[in-house]
Amino acid sequence: MAGDKGEIALSKQDLREVAAFAAACAEAVLEVFEADQPDDSRPRDAVGAAWEFARGGERGKSLRDTAWAALRAVKAADTAAAREAARAAMCAAGAAYLHPLAEATQVKHILGAGAHAARAAELVPGHGEGMGAEHLERAVQRATPVVVAVLKRFPAAPGGGGRVGELIRILDGDLRSRTFTE
Known part of the structure; x- marks a missing residue:
């Protein structure tokens, strides 16, 4: 339930759906890190x-601790692709902490894992931006109606953020235009 004017209504089930979406996106590139x-x-x-x-x-603690540990793993990685894959994992664990604030920056909690996963795929030698686009398309396909509905409660993704920010905005636009048939 939303309270103040600047709050978004988010249920625990909404957060679970967002976390599942983020986990599936990050899981797709774990092998890059490994x-x-x-x-x-x-x-x-x-x-x-x-x-x-x-x-x-x-x-609770497990989510927070593993998110921080994945962030530390970014520093241990030798390649840019592996660092982005670790960031995707960190974002997956952090997705459960989406704040009910009507701020565009919160979109990163929903889409960060997908964008970092796409960037990891782009950075694998021999892949390029086409592979990132494929990852974004798979992310769009795996998003449930609940994930899209949660996303639409927030303002559009903010500018900036380099290539990952660009991927977040692409994914944001693609998901906001997605329709579901019964």
């Missing part, structure tokens, strides 16, 4: 914690 750092499970642990929350677990 190819670079095969003995580092931090990004996989973060995605696992996001899935656990999405499937009914509590939003």
Whole structure:
């Protein structure tokens, strides 16, 4: 339930749907990180914690700790693609902490994992922007009606943010124009 004028109504089920979407996006590029750092499970642990929350677990210490650990894994990665994959995992665990604030910056909590995953795919040697576009299309297809409805409660994604910001805005526009048939 929303209280003040600047708040968005978000249920726990809304947050679970957003976390599941983010986890699926990040999971798609875990192998990019693991190819670079095969003995580092931090990004996989973060995605696992996001899935656990999405499937009914509590939003608490495990999510926070694994998100922070995945962020630290970014610094351990040797390649830009692996760093983006770890960021996607961090975003997946952080998606459960979407704030009910009517601010465009909150869109990053919903779409950050998808955008970082797409960027990771682009940065794999030999892939390029076409692979990022494929990841964005898969993200659009995996978004449920609930995820799209939650996204539409917030203002459009903000400007800036380099290539990842651009990918967030592309994904934002694609999802906002998505229609579902019964």
